[in-house]
Amino acid sequence: MHMGNWLDEIKWDADGLVPAIAQDHETGRVMMVAWMNREALERTAAEGRAVYWSRSRKKLWPKGEESGHVQKVKSIRTDCDADVVLLAIEQVGGIACHTGRESCFYRELRDGEWSAVAPVLKDPKAIYG
Amino acid sequence: MHMGNWLDEIKWDADGLVPAIAQDHETGRVMMVAWMNREALERTAAEGRAVYWSRSRKKLWPKGEESGHVQKVKSIRTDCDADVVLLAIEQVGGIACHTGRESCFYRELRDGEWSAVAPVLKDPKAIYG
Numbered sequence: 675m676h677m678g679n680w681l682d683e684i685k686w687d688a689d690g691l692v693p694a695i696a697q698d699h700e701t702g703r704v705m706m707v708a709w710m711n712r713e714a715l716e717r718t719a720a721e722g723r724a725v726y727w728s729r730s731r732k733k734l735w736p737k738g739e740e741s742g743h744v745q746k747v748k749s750i751r752t753d754c755d756a757d758v759v760l761l762a763i764e765q766v767g768g769i770a771c772h773t774g775r776e777s778c779f780y781r782e783l784r785d786g787e788w789s790a791v792a793p794v795l796k797d798p799k800a801i802y803g
Numbered sequence: 804m805h806m807g808n809w810l811d812e813i814k815w816d817a818d819g820l821v822p823a824i825a826q827d828h829e830t831g832r833v834m835m836v837a838w839m840n841r842e843a844l845e846r847t848a849a850e851g852r853a854v855y856w857s858r859s860r861k862k863l864w865p866k867g868e869e870s871g872h873v874q875k876v877k878s879i880r881t882d883c884d885a886d887v888v889l890l891a892i893e894q895v896g897g898i899a900c901h902t903g904r905e906s907c908f909y910r911e912l913r914d915g916e917w918s919a920v921a922p923v924l925k926d927p928k929a930i931y932g
Binding site for chain 2: 702719753754773779
């Protein structure tokens with residue numbers, strides 16, 4: 675029986691981070707990938723909503739704190755190497771991306787170019803204004 | 804109009820890599836996350852099957868070269884930051900994980916422990932033996 679802390683089993687990288695994938699728990703759509711440090715993952719599990727680590731702002735980033743687009747966490751998985759986290763989430767507001775699209779993965783490779791293939795659902799100015 | 808190379812738009816990290824998510828194109832299941840360098844992504848697009856960069860073996864890793872569990876690529880997406888790649892794939896053999904499970908994300912956090920929640924479909928010895 676494992677008696678240690680589940681957070682110790684994660685293989686944090688040299689910066690103490692792991693990538694975290696947020697996937698819609700109903701549609702299976704991959705909404706975004708962000709990063710978590712230990713505290714972010716601990717808070718995500720404790721609070722039942724996604725808390726990331728912002729590498730650019732160098733601080734904890736409770737998803738939706740500005741936009742209201744909170745991600746309610748339904749389950750947390752890790753992979754065989756324990757170096758990636760997969761969240762099944764409910765996306766409040768139906769928008770994960772700061773561009774106002776449902777998913778951050780809205781660009782697809784077509785004929786040698788990245789083409790936007792998903793609509794903007796809400797003007798970012800209206801989200802963050 | 805963008806005239807550069809689509810590979811130049813990817814934000815490669817300090818090691819020249821990006822994480823790549825392989826997602827089943829039909830079920831939406833996230834099968835695995837591995838890494839790609841420029842050549843791996845270029846070959847993935849050109850050959851229509853996933854080619855990763857093995858960080859442990861430090862060489863290109865055409866998925867399935869040993870196991871036969873090739874990933875046929877249906878589409879390639881990137882996110883708003885262009886620092887993650889998302890592949891929609893068909894998983895030949897129905898097994899992505901070296902443990903013989905469908906997906907590498909078979910451990911779920913339950914009551915403060917990582918619990919295996921998906922069955923082994925094939926003995927790894929039979930896959931790699």
